[in-house]
Amino acid sequence: MAEILKTEALVLRKINFGDSSNIGSFYSRDLGKISAIIKGARSPKSKMGKIADVLNRVEIVIYKKESREVQLISQIDLVSHYPSIKDDLDKLKYASAILELINEFVLENETNDKLYRGTTKILDMINANSQPLFLFSKYFIFFINQIGFEIEFEKCQSCEKQLNGKTKVGFNYEAGFYCPECSNDHLISFEFSAELFELLICLSSKRNDCSLNDNYLKKIVIFLEKFLIYHMPEFKGLQSLKMF
Numbered sequence: 247m248a249e250i251l252k253t254e255a256l257v258l259r260k261i262n263f264g265d266s267s268n269i270g271s272f273y274s275r276d277l278g279k280i281s282a283i284i285k286g287a288r289s290p291k292s293k294m295g296k297i298a299d300v301l302n303r304v305e306i307v308i309y310k311k312e313s314r315e316v317q318l319i320s321q322i323d324l325v326s327h328y329p330s331i332k333d334d335l336d337k338l339k340y341a342s343a344i345l346e347l348i349n350e351f352v353l354e355n356e357t358n359d360k361l362y363r364g365t366t367k368i369l370d371m372i373n374a375n376s377q378p379l380f381l382f383s384k385y386f387i388f389f390i391n392q393i394g395f396e397i398e399f400e401k402c403q404s405c406e407k408q409l410n411g412k413t414k415v416g417f418n419y420e421a422g423f424y425c426p427e428c429s430n431d432h433l434i435s436f437e438f439s440a441e442l443f444e445l446l447i448c449l450s451s452k453r454n455d456c457s458l459n460d461n462y463l464k465k466i467v468i469f470l471e472k473f474l475i476y477h478m479p480e481f482k483g484l485q486s487l488k489m490f
């Protein structure tokens with residue numbers, strides 16, 4: 247039995263298939279991450295082939311058979327092609343890193359409405375605003391929470407003292423944050439100055455008044471990358487951030 251399904255999706259990847267087709271990898275709102283064939287996509291006359299470009303937000307109609315690993319696409323319409331991201335190398339770098347996170351960590355066919363909405367919202371914001379590194383850092387924390395590795399910022403993991411961004415703290419990949427006193431007695435994998443920790447707390451909140459500093463933001467991105475590598479050793483870090 248086959249069914250016809252319509253869903254919104256982001257194009258994550260596109261590879262050649264056969265003489266004239268593509269296989270697209272999509273992150274969709276209603277079906278999670280899926281792969282599907284776009285027949286004839288490489289023909290110069292194919293409209294669908296052009297619309298199914300990496301990073302585009304599209305609406306797809308899928309002819310879905312449970313027994314098939316790769317589904318068939320019967321229609322694609324464009325929702326947004328994020329022109330301002332594609333025109334700006336810095337924006338493109340961070341938008342590509344977002345797609346890379348989805349590619350690496352989201353399981354096939356696993357739906358998460360909050361993650362889908364958060365992802366399209368941040369791409370809309372990167373497209374419209376001028377702070378891609380700041381927006382990506384916020385997204386990275388949100389993403390880590392959504393895939394189930396919540397980082398607790400509020401209290402010391404040993405003595406349970408409140409941590410507030412007024413003192414330096416230490417982080418252990420296994421246990422979490424330690425206050426300055428407890429940091430002396432535990433293995434510390436990453437040290438945070440008071441300012442760096444305050445920025446991390448601000449990024450993880452809904453506040454929009456974080457005092458931004460590119461060097462600090464880059465340090466936080468490196469910290470989050472190392473945190474993921476520690477928990478998922480097969481992950482080799484975000485290639486998009488090295489490529490640009």
Ligand SMILES: [Zn+2]
Nearest residue numbers: 402405425428
């Ligand atoms: Zn403590």
